[in-house]
Amino acid sequence: MIEAQGLRKTFTTRSRKGTQTVEAVRGVDLDVEKGEIFGVLGPNGAGKTTTIRMLSTLITPDAGTAVIAGHDLRKDPAAIRRELGYVSQAGGVEDTTSARAQIMMAARIHSVDDPKGATAGVLERFDLAEIADRPGRTLSGGQKRRVAIAIGLVHNPPLLFLDEPTTGLDPQNRANLWERIRQLREAGTSVLLSTHYLDEADVLCDRLMIVDHGLVVAEGTPAALKREVSGDVITLRVNELERAAETLKPHARETRVDEDVLRVYVDDGEHTLPALLRALEEQGLALTSIALDRSTLDDVFLAKTGRTLRDAGAAA
Known part of the structure; x- marks a missing residue:
């Protein structure tokens, strides 16, 4: 559904302090298959929204190429718009107009043959029929997000x-919306989803790429990315962190000091843990706490960038 290579976008801002240039996207490649949920995971300011806005024809790339739903991004943006639905961060639900009226307007804009029937269909699909005639300002946050997605899907696009x-x-509303997104995939819709929530990317995405400072730092399935880092992570609070890290290196894939803890990446935590404890004891290193966990996408981000996704300014 999407084949993109070398997408770049630079913004220039002017203020009293002078002109500032920001490289928002610095060469992004991505491929999205038909009928999959593909995630773009990264902290705020990583270039996720800029990438999506380029692919949705809202802004023009400075460099790079893309073919979306069979159409060239530069040569035929109008055809691409007919093939996709787009839901922005803000959602785009108007306060004074009913959900039904907003969805029907979107259907007419997209020249849907039966706008009334299409509107009724997405209202039913997203359990919005009972609130369809209420103005947007009276809806909850979760209801507004469902209305926004219904607006984006009323013309039945193959790509969202x-x-x-x-x-x-x-x-609760997050979990409800996750289920709706899964249902879209099951119905054959391809979904490109940006997020800074680690659990969201892990649970929803068939494949994902992790972006930071406008660059792709990792790509693959969530499971494969976590296996690449390590099977398990042992987190230790111990005195003399640097000496402890050197002591445990022979027993680990990698050791990393992260603020006041030592993270030890190993293949099999349960069987490696006794050896780690013996090594620390032999060196007279005092242990105050220990935790054994499976690798997370935050560990992947840490391994690729040297800092956690939380430290980079994203929500957990």
Whole structure:
């Protein structure tokens, strides 16, 4: 559905302090297959939204090429717009107009043959029929997000862009929206989803890429990316962190000091842990706490960039 190579975008801002140039996207490649959820994971300011806005024809890339739903991004942007739905971070739900009216307007803009029937269909699909005639300002955050997605899907596009779709939602509404997104995939819709939520990317995405400072630092399935880092992570609080890291290196794939803890990446934590404890004891290193966990996408980000996704300014 999407084949993109070398996408770049630079913004120039002017203020009293002078002109500032920001390289928002510095050469992004991505491929999205038909009927999959592909995630773009990264901290705020990493270039996720800029990438999606380029692919959705809202802004023009400074460099790079892309073919989306069979159409060239530069040569035929109008054809691409007919093939996709786009839901921005803000959602785009108007306060004074009913959900039904907003969805029907979107259907007419996209020249849907039966706008009334298409509107009724997406209202039913997203459990919005009971609130369809209420103005947008009376809807909850979760309801507004569902209305926004219904607006993006009323013309039945094969490709849907979701930019930070669950930001600001409570856990129950997030889980509900996750299920709706899974149903889209099961119905054959390809979804490109940007997020800074680690659990969201892990649970939803068939494949994903991790971006930082406008560059792709890792790509693959969530499981494969975590296996690449290590099978397990042992987190230690111990005196003399640097000496402890050197002591445990022979027993680990990698050791990394992260602020006041030592992370030890190993293939099999349960069987490696006794050897680590013996090595620390032999060196007279005092241990205050220990935790054994499976690798997470935050560990992948840490391994690729030298800092955690949380430290980079994203929500956990």
